[in-house]
Amino acid sequence: MKNIRLHLTAPILLLLSMLMFTTSCDTTEAGTQSDARVSRSSDSPVRFTELRHPEKVDSVLALMTMEEKVGQLNLLSSGFAETGPVLSEEYRDMIFESKLGGVFNAHTVEHTLELQRIAVEETRLGIPLLFAFDVIHGHRTIFPVPLAESATWDPGLIKKASRISAKEASAAGLHWTFTPMIDISPDPRWGRIVESHGEDPLLNSRFGVARIEGFQGEDLYDVTTIMATAKHFAAYGVPEAGRDYNTVDISERTLREVHLPPFKAAVDAGVRTFMTAFNEYDGVPATGSDFLFNRILRDEWGFDGFVVTDYTAIMEMMPHGYARDEAHAAELSINANVDMDMMSQIFLNELPGLVEQGIVKEEQVDMAVARILDMKFDLGLFDDPYRYSDYDRETETIMREDFLEFALEVAQKSIVLLKNEDQTLPLSKDTGHIAVIGPLGDNQYDLLGSWSAAGEWTDNVTLLQGIRNAVPENTRVSYTEGAKLDLHDDSQAGFDEALQLARQADVVIMALGEGRHMSGEAASRTNIDLPGAQQELLEAIHETGTPVVLVLMAGRPLDIRWADEHIPAIVNAWYLGTRSGDAIASVLFGDHNPGGKLTISWPYNVGQIPNYYYAKKTGRPIDPDQRYTSKFIDAPNAPLYPFGYGLSYTSYEYDNLRLSESEIGNTGRLTVSVDVTNTGDRTGDEIVQMYTRKMVASVTQPVRQLRDFTRITLEPGQTETVTFDLEAGQLQYLDQQLEPVLEPGTVRVYVGPNVAETLEASFEVR
Numbered sequence: 164m165k166n167i168r169l170h171l172t173a174p175i176l177l178l179l180s181m182l183m184f185t186t187s188c189d190t191t192e193a194g195t196q197s198d199a200r201v202s203r204s205s206d207s208p209v210r211f212t213e214l215r216h217p218e219k220v221d222s223v224l225a226l227m228t229m230e231e232k233v234g235q236l237n238l239l240s241s242g243f244a245e246t247g248p249v250l251s252e253e254y255r256d257m258i259f260e261s262k263l264g265g266v267f268n269a270h271t272v273e274h275t276l277e278l279q280r281i282a283v284e285e286t287r288l289g290i291p292l293l294f295a296f297d298v299i300h301g302h303r304t305i306f307p308v309p310l311a312e313s314a315t316w317d318p319g320l321i322k323k324a325s326r327i328s329a330k331e332a333s334a335a336g337l338h339w340t341f342t343p344m345i346d347i348s349p350d351p352r353w354g355r356i357v358e359s360h361g362e363d364p365l366l367n368s369r370f371g372v373a374r375i376e377g378f379q380g381e382d383l384y385d386v387t388t389i390m391a392t393a394k395h396f397a398a399y400g401v402p403e404a405g406r407d408y409n410t411v412d413i414s415e416r417t418l419r420e421v422h423l424p425p426f427k428a429a430v431d432a433g434v435r436t437f438m439t440a441f442n443e444y445d446g447v448p449a450t451g452s453d454f455l456f457n458r459i460l461r462d463e464w465g466f467d468g469f470v471v472t473d474y475t476a477i478m479e480m481m482p483h484g485y486a487r488d489e490a491h492a493a494e495l496s497i498n499a500n501v502d503m504d505m506m507s508q509i510f511l512n513e514l515p516g517l518v519e520q521g522i523v524k525e526e527q528v529d530m531a532v533a534r535i536l537d538m539k540f541d542l543g544l545f546d547d548p549y550r551y552s553d554y555d556r557e558t559e560t561i562m563r564e565d566f567l568e569f570a571l572e573v574a575q576k577s578i579v580l581l582k583n584e585d586q587t588l589p590l591s592k593d594t595g596h597i598a599v600i601g602p603l604g605d606n607q608y609d610l611l612g613s614w615s616a617a618g619e620w621t622d623n624v625t626l627l628q629g630i631r632n633a634v635p636e637n638t639r640v641s642y643t644e645g646a647k648l649d650l651h652d653d654s655q656a657g658f659d660e661a662l663q664l665a666r667q668a669d670v671v672i673m674a675l676g677e678g679r680h681m682s683g684e685a686a687s688r689t690n691i692d693l694p695g696a697q698q699e700l701l702e703a704i705h706e707t708g709t710p711v712v713l714v715l716m717a718g719r720p721l722d723i724r725w726a727d728e729h730i731p732a733i734v735n736a737w738y739l740g741t742r743s744g745d746a747i748a749s750v751l752f753g754d755h756n757p758g759g760k761l762t763i764s765w766p767y768n769v770g771q772i773p774n775y776y777y778a779k780k781t782g783r784p785i786d787p788d789q790r791y792t793s794k795f796i797d798a799p800n801a802p803l804y805p806f807g808y809g810l811s812y813t814s815y816e817y818d819n820l821r822l823s824e825s826e827i828g829n830t831g832r833l834t835v836s837v838d839v840t841n842t843g844d845r846t847g848d849e850i851v852q853m854y855t856r857k858m859v860a861s862v863t864q865p866v867r868q869l870r871d872f873t874r875i876t877l878e879p880g881q882t883e884t885v886t887f888d889l890e891a892g893q894l895q896y897l898d899q900q901l902e903p904v905l906e907p908g909t910v911r912v913y914v915g916p917n918v919a920e921t922l923e924a925s926f927e928v929r
């Protein structure tokens with residue numbers, strides 16, 4: 164490390180000395196000067212955002228040739244083999260030629276130092292590279308997948324988990340993570356639902372902000388913090404049929420009311436970067452969308468960071484049928500104030516020619532470069548380009564003992580107990596023989612879930628191991644796989660052994676679900692049942708008569724109608740990361756009382772999808788006795804488990820819902836209070852939820868909207884009064900002209916343990 168600092172060579176020193184006295188250079192050897200903040204013309208698409216380091220940025224810009232500028236807009240992925248990073252000769256050459264502004268998937272101190280050294284010491288200007296990575300739910304210490312983390316309903320917890328991830332990632336040389344994904348999805352067929360925080364706008368806003376605050380910290384200059392990315396802008400979570408990358412066609416009202424609030428919250432929280440979405444919205448691919456990026460993100464919200472495309476998304480505007488050719492695609496994107504091109508290399512190749520021909524304004528390119536340089540200054544990379552790549556810090560930080568302990572806590576709090584008939588759970592640790600059966604029972608690999616950054620599956624504690632860690636030596640714990648974790652393998656070859664074991668055992672713990680690559684990107688399903696022969700295996704084991712506990716692991720809700728009817732206890736364990744097995748075992752044996760709740764309505768079957776809780780009532784609300792009402796004739800309307808649902812080993816009673824006002828003005832506020840009592844005999848966490856409904860409005864309103872929530876811990880017999888503030892502003896909706904309003908009339912308030920079991924009260928808006 165020290166050696167490298169001493170080797171800072173001419174280019175960077177020249178640059179740094181220029182910064183000392185330059186505020187607006189107009190003559191340099193490179194020539195192409197422009198002040199990105201000053202020159203404006205009325206017909207220009209350029210959005211001149213405020214920079215954090217305007218003088219410094221201008222002085223660097225003034226030194227740059229057009230080729231060097233477009234190099235800054237180019238982001239490529241580093242090759243990363245199983246055994247570590249690969250630096251191909253092609254990359255090396257591109258860095259030497261100043262054709263890269265950043266590299267993603269490059270991590271570890273060793274790799275980032277090597278790349279940074281070339282950028283800083285071997286190029287004319289020595290501008291440092293940005294290193295990015297998809298640190299989604301952990302860097303090396305892997306936390307539960309985001310959908311699971313959202314089931315904690317505890318953004319503070321996830322902020323802390325993100326802080327830990329930032330510490331690990333920054334110690335591995337990284338400056339930037341492509342998280343949070345705050346795409347709202349009510350569609351479990353869509354594989355990326357695993358990366359979301361469920362179907363609700365408020366939850367996605369709160370968790371998105373928590374992640375941003377966790378990663379970016381108070382000050383981006385602090386070497387333990389890294390930039391976050393709000394992605395994917397916008398409406399990526401509602402592709403038709405749940406098929407990834409597919410067309411999105413929703414109204415501007417739905418876009419603004421449901422899908423945009425988390426992104427607005429991200430801007431307000433100071434997120435430094437945005438990522439475009441792959442999909443089109445209203446006929447225009449997001450990556451070239453003037454409406455999304457110029458009008459909404461820059462003009463309405465005043466976002467001052469930079470926008471990166473998703474992977475090859477500029478190029479994809481051609482197959483979309485929107486861009487004629489690469490030059491046209493570059494023009495459309497840069498004019499939408501999209502700043503950095505991930506993987507297409509179209510900005511690099513096309514922008515110099517477009518500027519030359521006068522098709523794209525040079526100040527448009529300058530503005531994009533300026534935004535990126537601004538962040539490099541913010542991160543302190545011009546002060547010391549190697550400050551994030553520190554061998555000692557890397558060794559001390561990665562997988563720290565306290566990080567692993569915290570990963571266990573998050574994993575425990577993410578678990579949702581879906582069913583527990585006759586108090587089947589918790590199990591006694593002295594159960595004579597526990598049989599663990601199923602392809603996820605002793606599986607380390609899949610516990611990582613989708614996007615596991617630098618996570619290594621060999622670090623993971625399996626369910627079998629977790630159970631063995633928890634029980635005394637004289638408890639027999641046996642295991643067999645029973646069925647394959649494969650969508651296309653129905654083999655029952657393992658059934659006999661599984662049945663034999665089940666017959667001998669006192670209790671069977673069945674570990675069933677999906678493999679980690681069955682959800683995530685490009686992993687949409689038309690069926691959400693248990694893959695392969697797992698359903699048949701479950702039914703066969705149930706037939707033995709030995710009590711069965713089902714532990715589900717998956718990145719989405721699965722169709723478990725049969726299990727819900729026949730299996731007495733069901734624990735939804737998602738993918739919980741490094742400490743999975745310990746967390747699940749602590750719930751199975753009652754060392755941890757589960758308190759997680761669903762952030763998505765769990766569908767009864769695939770045909771119900773989408774089945775989100777904030778639906779409208781319709782003119783013919785369901786009536787089981789009336790044929791011509793809005794309902795299915797072969798399935799209920801209600802989901803299998805409602806939004807906000809989750810059980811505990813104790814029980815809670817809600818009482819005495821009261822409002823501080825019976826009437827408020829349309830700028831007023833009131834408080835909503837309820838008494839919650841732990842009526843069981845164990846300490847537990849309860850997630851108290853508040854919803855509202857505006858009964859009549861000039862635009863029909865959803866039957867429920869989540870307005871606030873809190874996770875509290877109650878001792879047996881303890882009562883706590885939970886009070887929520889409710890402001891008129893929170894209740895606004897868009898009128899027929901898409902203007903925010905709150906019209907006079909009745910608002911009903913609902914408070915309870917989930918959306919379907921609530922106490923009610925009402926107040927009037929004057």
Ligand code: BGC
Nearest residue numbers: 267297341394395473474684
């Ligand atoms: C995903 C992004 C991700 C990017 C870089 C894309 O395929 O859609 O979410 O950040 O790859 O890995």
